[in-house]
Amino acid sequence: MQVEAGPLLQQINYPSDLRSLKPNQLEEVCHELRQFIIDIVSENGGHFAASLGVVELTVALHYVLNTPYDQIIFDVGHQAYGHKILTGRRDVFHTNRVFGGLSGFPKREESEYDAFGVGHSSTSISAALGMAVASEYKGEKDRQHVAIIGDGALTGGMAFEALNHAGIEKSNLLVILNDNCMSIDPNVGAMKEYLTSITTSRSYNKFRDELIAVLAKISKNGPDAYGWAKKLEQSIKGTLLKNANLFESLNFRYFGPVDGHDVNKLAKTIEDLKHIPGPKLLHAVTVKGKGYALAEKDQTTWHAPGLFDKITGEIKKSVSDKPKPPKYQDVFGHTLVELAEVNDKIMGITPAMPSGSSMNIMMKVMPHRAFDVGIAEQHAVTFSAGLATQGLVPFCNIYSSFMQRAYDQVIHDVALQKLNVVFCLDRAGVVGADGPTHHGAYDIAYMRCVPNLVVSAPMNEEELRNLMYTAQLPDQGPFVIRYPRGNGVMVDWKRPFAKIEIGKGRKLQDGEEVAILSFGAIGNEVVKAVQYLSEEGIHPAHYDLRFAKPLDEQLLHEVFKKFNKIITVEDGSLMGGVGAAVLEFMADHCYKAQVVRLGIPDEIVEHGEQAELWKICGYDAESIASEVKKLTSGIKTDSMVS
Structure with a gap:
């Protein structure tokens, strides 16, 4: 069924069309864009809640900036659907994630508006800084570079590395922190608590409402006036927030938090920030799933719900009289709990994918023995190594393509020390609609060349259980178990454990x-x-x-x-x-x-x-x-x- 866009959205083929509208029309554009996303995804599937949460931000950016000359870099890319629809792909958006159709993520080959290809987390600030430095080198002083990064992606170490570097550059860089307390599952860690403390400081929030426009005007009057304003602002912020602002300590100009769903206020704020030199961070508070009540209430389920009835919210499932084999991830989750009930040395670790990997099963039953460490694969591996040095048996569950980000830690911190860490590589092999950024294509090659590793793969659910059982037995050393996305082949899969001889086919x-x-x-x-x-x-x-x-x-x-x-x-x-x-x-x-x-x-x-x-x-x-x-x-x- 062909989905019709609203009357304003029908007129927008490219951002230049959006910029011809009046400010009082932007709210209606946001409404129509959000509805178009709901209509398409309900019929065709795909990522859902993330894109709904940044509709106003996407519209404001394309309204104010001169894209594609000005460059917008999304982090992860789940939230880029509105961006794709506004940049020449509205009429083919129904092919999103379908073979031969649009990619579910920004992709440079697909559009000049997709400034950087993404799919994994925490890359946006590094990429945007590289582009900004290149523009400065080429004398493109008026070019804007914007990185949109979710608060969950800030737990990735690469984001901190980029912030640290950007703070010593003078490049024209704007980082927009999309703060919704969610990645796929609820965010965890000290960063989440820190951002919450900022958003609840009423005195500071009142002060910052007037700050952006003032600094934008002062910055036009010369470096002395700007320097004076910066010192004054730092002094007042220190008093109101009591603690030093993390982003300010990295030499970023911090603005916010602002309402991420007030499109006109966002547009005015971004316009003002264009005139402030150097690295800047705008803290926008948003709601993942905004505009669709069920997605707002259950953001994890509605991250990528599949097909659903947009009126009732009923998620459509295939109907079959025959019992269906379980997903490999669920076999992992239930088996891990079963093993941990007998072996008190077993621990569970996942980097921000508790529901995707089914580590949430152990987290509910044994919360003191299962850890979501945030989007931080390197840390997950070395944290697991630390546990292993103390005689524990960590099951470190990471998607195959995400494990690539922690390869040095696998070698340096686990393999060299022959530690009994069990790496469970979910989504191994081709994964389907998520495409090239998520295919688990390379783990066999990059793991089998490392000394001391056992590299295994089960053919079915029973074999997965037995490999997990074998891996946690004493004196096994580093152990890799790879398995694919999706359902297995056995309905009767929960059978007694049996040891598998290492290296025996x-x-x-x-x-x-x-x-x-x-x-x-x-x-x-x-x-x-x-x-x-x-x-x-x-x-x-x-x-x-x-x-x-x-x-x-x-x-x-x-x-x-x-x-x-x-x-x-x-x-x-x-x-x-x-x-x-x-x-x-x-x-x-x-x-x-x-x-x-x-x-x-x-x-x-x-x-x-x-x-x-x-x-x-x-x-x-x-x-x-x-x-x-x-x-x-x-x-x-x-x-x-x-």
């Missing part, structure tokens, strides 16, 4: 002529392929490797002695992946075979449904079966090694 199907070696849950596509082929009288063997490191050398010797046609299948990058490990084994032991490697190619895989991406990358069941047929018919393929 298994033969699932005996066969002839061709052997298929799979790693992880993508092995279920191999099972389907084997079933298809058996109907045509073709019977390949199927082996589940289980471990990328250490490899089951006994199993591989068996395979290479029996088969000279081999296919490896993985939901990870071909470069450095399990297939590469098998080729290394073959070369090291002087075997000769035709080997076809199936996995994520050496290119960026765009967004789409997981099954669509498996097919495009060539390792869905149909593609696997096709490769077997080619080998059995003697057709050469580009992937063969002999």
Whole structure:
């Protein structure tokens, strides 16, 4: 169904059209933009509450700034839907997150208005500062650079690093702090408490209402007047707030907090701030999910609710008479509690993803043993290492693509010291509609090259439980368990625990002529392929490797002695992946075979449904079966090694 935009929004194809409107029309534009987002996302899915919360801020920025010459950089990117609609993509916005359609995040290749590609947290200030310094170097003194960062993203260490650097530069940089006390789950930590103390200081709030315009006017009268005003303001702020302002201590001009839903006040404030030199921070208080009552009340559920009835708020779920297998993340969450009830050394750690990883299950049952450390993957890993030095067994659950941000800590703080930290890498492999920034494509390659690590992947829910059980047994050392986004394959998954021998794979199907070696849950596509082929009288063997490191050398010797046609299948990058490990084994032991490697190619895989991406990358069941047929018919393929 084609969604119609409101009468004002229909006139806005680009921000230049928005700037032709009168200030008294901006509130109606915000109303229509918010309704358009609700209409589209309810029918097509996507991130929801975050974009509703910044409608007024988005409109005000594009109304005041000369975009795309002036540059707006979003953090994370969940909140950029309104920005996309106002910048030439309104009529194709229904393709958002659909294969071949718009990306769910800002993307430089998609529009000149998307100044920086994002998807992960805490990058905006660094990127905006780099752009601002470049503009200053090129003599573009009038160019504005704005970083919009949520309060949750400020827990990321990179944001503090950028603030620290920006404070010593004279570049024209405006950081807008979108303060709604939420990332995906409620924010945690001292920063949240600090921002709350600022927003509740009535004396200071009254003072700052008059401060912005005064400083904007004084700044035009020369550096002496500006310096005098700055000293006066610092003195008054120190008295009213009692404690020194964190942002001021980093040499930022701090303004706020302001109402993030008063579009005209925001526009006036941003206009004034354009005339104040140097790094500035505007603190805007917003409500995630603003304008949709259910999203305002339950912001976590409505972060990305899927399809829903916009009138009743009922979230639509697929109806099936058959019981559905659980999500891998839920198997992790329930299994962790089950193990922790027996082993009092087990602790749970996640960087700001308690609901996404299902760590919230343990946090409810054992709040003193499960920690949300905020958007801080590096800290999560080294915090886990600290726990491990004291004899505890931390299960550190981080999305595969987010673990990339803590790679040095994995090596330096865990692997070198052989500490028993269990890394549970959720969303491993292609993840679907979130696309390139979130695909867990590289963890096999970047983990298997690190000494002392065990790198494993379960094929199903029972295997996930058993790997978790094995990882928490005494003297295991660093242990990686990777598993995909979405539902598994077993309805009857809660079975008694069994220890898995480290580095031991298994033969699932005996066969002839061709052997298929799979790693992880993508092995279920191999099972389907084997079933298809058996109907045509073709019977390949199927082996589940289980471990990328250490490899089951006994199993591989068996395979290479029996088969000279081999296919490896993985939901990870071909470069450095399990297939590469098998080729290394073959070369090291002087075997000769035709080997076809199936996995994520050496290119960026765009967004789409997981099954669509498996097919495009060539390792869905149909593609696997096709490769077997080619080998059995003697057709050469580009992937063969002999």
